[in-house]
Amino acid sequence: DAKTTQPPSMDCAEGRAANLPCNHSTISGNEYVYWYRQIHSQGPQYIIHGLKNNETNEMASLIITEDRKSSTLILPHATLRDTAVYYCIRCRRNQGGKLIFGQGTELSVKP
Amino acid sequence: DTAVSQTPKYLVTQMGNDKSIKCEQNLGHDTMYWYKQDSKKFLKIMFSYNNKELIINETVPNRFSPKSPDKAHLNLHINSLELGDSAVYFCASSQDVAGSYEQYFGPGTRLTVT
Numbered sequence: 743d744a745k746t747t748q749p750p751s752m753d754c755a756e757g758r759a760a761n762l763p764c765n766h767s768t769i770s771g772n773e774y775v776y777w778y779r780q781i782h783s784q785g786p787q788y789i790i791h792g793l794k795n796n797e798t799n800e801m802a803s804l805i806i807t808e809d810r811k812s813s814t815l816i817l818p819h820a821t822l823r824d825t826a827v828y829y830c831i832r833c834r835r836n837q838g839g840k841l842i843f844g845q846g847t848e849l850s851v852k853p
Numbered sequence: 854d855t856a857v858s859q860t861p862k863y864l865v866t867q868m869g870n871d872k873s874i875k876c877e878q879n880l881g882h883d884t885m886y887w888y889k890q891d892s893k894k895f896l897k898i899m900f901s902y903n904n905k906e907l908i909i910n911e912t913v914p915n916r917f918s919p920k921s922p923d924k925a926h927l928n929l930h931i932n933s934l935e936l937g938d939s940a941v942y943f944c945a946s947s948q949d950v951a952g953s954y955e956q957y958f959g960p961g962t963r964l965t966v967t
Contacts, residue, residue, distance in 0.1 A: 780896075784960065785857075785960050786943070786945075788955040791955065835951050838903070838909045839886070839901060839947050839956065840901065840911075842898070843895065843896035843897070
């Protein structure tokens with residue numbers, strides 16, 4: 743049970759920001775929100791993670807609502823190479839690092 | 854340098870055979886994992902090892918036996934292969950088992966059982 747809800751697919755124009763939503767309304771206080779992506783036929787790639795605060799790195803920004811029930815991954819300037827399946831995952835500190843992947847969002851970046 | 858590597862990349866074999874997939878990480882991580890991605894693209898964890906000790910075993914059939922000779926290696930041996938074992942198997946590693954560490958995945962091994 744992935745316990746996160748994501749739209750199955752989204753489109754984004756090249757050069758525009760891609761905003762990928764995730765609902766995790768039953769998240770516990772000790773669960774992180776992780777984002778990974780899987781480009782066709784490759785291994786999943788870590789993007790970003792957070793607990794309570796918004797986070798930013800060279801790949802993306804993660805916005806977590808104050809009640810932690812949902813989050814948004816933002817790719818500020820999407821490129822064709824960002825076309826992939828994006829997974830929003832909850833991960834507990836004491837769960838042996840177990841990642842439970844859901845169906846994810848298939849993002850298509852179009853020229 | 855490849856951080857997490859797997860061999861072979863492709864493996865085609867017949868039902869009933871025994872095969873192994875190897876995984877190596879050069880990141881100095883303590884924890885390694887095996888995931889299975891089936892034909893419907895669902896990724897599911899199978900095992901995790903921390904410092905050569907089994908931490909997670911997700912109700913995987915006994916025909917699957919992971920072996921960790923050292924921290925940098927986690928191999929997967931599969932006995933009596935079945936058609937349903939056809940999938941892509943991904944190895945991953947992380948600094949530790951704590952939920953605050955990201956996992957780095959290998960390129961995958963596509964296993965086809967005929």
